[in-house]
Amino acid sequence: MFWLLQSGCSSPVTPKAEVPLQEKTEMAESPIKEERLQTEEISHFTIPKVLEQKTTVTQGISQAKKILSPKLAPGDTIRIDVVDEKEFSGSFVISHHGTIIHPIIKEVLGQGKTVEEFTKELKEKFSAYLVDPVVNIAVTWVDRKVYVSGGQKKLEVINLTPNQAITATQLLMNSGLPEDADLAEIYITRNLPGQREQKIVIPMQEIIETQNWDKDVVIESGDFIVIPKSSKVYIHGKVVKPGVFSISKKEPLSLWNLILLAQGPMNEADLEHIKILRQNNTKMDVRIVGVSVHGAMPLEANDIVLVPSAIESVVTIYGEVKKPGTIPVSKNTRLSTVLALAGGLTEYASNWIEILRYTPDGKTEKFSVHFKKILAGEKDQDIELKPGDVIHIAASIF
Structure with missing residues (x-):
């Protein structure tokens, strides 16, 4: 060629002469350190079609304004x-x-x-x-290889047509992005002769929204593209659609906006006694807030938001159970009953169970019990729950 x-x-x-399309090739020696390759699963695929020099991008990106040269x-x-x-x-x-x-x-x-x-x-x-x-x-031209890491210990090797010029945004939109990709934090590491390794940030979210192609970067052979996973927040309880939502460092998510993403509160939701669980080093902090005062409060990565019911007594259970969420309780309801209503523990669950209880004087009490001791019938482990209790089952580290 x-x-x-x-x-x-x-x-x-x-x-x-017709230019051949990309072909799958065996992985050649790359600029990535050998030990890095040994710890990551590698798969090969090629771009589904050759992009012209005046390129277009699928999935809604309009035609680029500049002609690219390899x-x-x-x-x-x-x-x-x-x-x-x-x-x-x-x-x-x-x-x-x-x-x-x-x-x-x-x-x-x-x-x-x-x-x-x-x-x-x-x-x-x-x-x-x-x-x-x-x-x-x-x-x-020799074959061009570009390496893409999606943040899940999986390395993808993309083979480009040798004289093909393509930008980072075009490449990723054609090859596919993980659903949990943080488009504001994508970057390239590049090794140039006689220079230290460069880190080049690709503001892909901004490029897509504004069509500002001047901020895009033309891919070079040997580039290593890193796609960080977006951070998550969790919401349970009396909202229409409980679940997990992405949060970006550059675009903080407020408490009220999270509730709206969950399609809003249910009629019986108590919006003035929302619990926010936040990991602080080795302990879990619990804070009770109301949207009337704290609706604009920015959330942090891995926050857990619990929206209680104003008309029924419930406890909240989350973590390694098959049916996390809120469960109604009555007087004398014990932990074993709630675990059964939550579908039981998953295969990844730790045997240790934490119960967080918010007291009227503003303090948080914490109890730890052992699941196997509950199964053995030890009553002091199968504790009686109170409305508002939060039950957390962590994943086992073994």
Whole structure:
């Protein structure tokens, strides 16, 4: 596959032969540290279609405003022809340092440059020896590999058509994004010759919303794209749709907005005695708030919001149970009954169960009991619950 350019020309000339689509290839040596690869599962796939240089992006992204040009990378073979100057001409392979070694002008950096940029630089260097040299370049491109990590210990290797130019946003929208991706925190790590590893932030959320393509970044061979998982908050109790919702560092989520995301409160919801559970080092803090005063309060990652009922006595159970949520209780209801109504523990549950109780004087009491002792019939472990109690079953670390 070749790319031809003559100095002074404004656009590339490609041969008429059809360019083959991307093919799956075996994973070659990558710039990623070997030990990193050994700890991550690797899968291969290719972009579903070749994007034109004036590219478009699927799933609602409009046409890009700029024409992209592919950049040279280690392994590419450069055929340099200087008209009537054989000693300046020849074929050169870009080394892993990103350079070629020319017999006259010595070491020249090619990695990261377009063919037009590299041709212009060669002409400038040759001009120290020749009068108005005419420089022609042909490139034989090597396969391009880009590495994408979705934050779940799985590494994906994307093979690009060698002379294909594509931006980070276009690449990720075509190859697919995880549902829990934090679009405001995506970044690229890139190794350039003679430089420290670069971290390049891709404001993908802003790019998609504003169509500001100037903030997008053209992918280079060997780039490692990291897609962080968005943080989560949880809401249970008397809302229409309890569940898990994403939260972004750059766009804080307020208590009231979380309730709206859960499709609003139910008629019997007590919005002035909402419990917010927040992990503080090794302990769980419980705070009771009302939306009339604290509705705009920003939530933090992993907060658990419990919206109680104003007309019935309930306890809330969450964590490693099969049916988390609120459960009505009456006088003398014991923990074993609530565990049964919650469908029992999951296979990942710890045997230790925590009960948090908010007292009228504003303090939080904490009880820890052992599930196997409850099964053995020990009454002091199968404690009697009170309305408003919060039951937490953590995941076992073994």
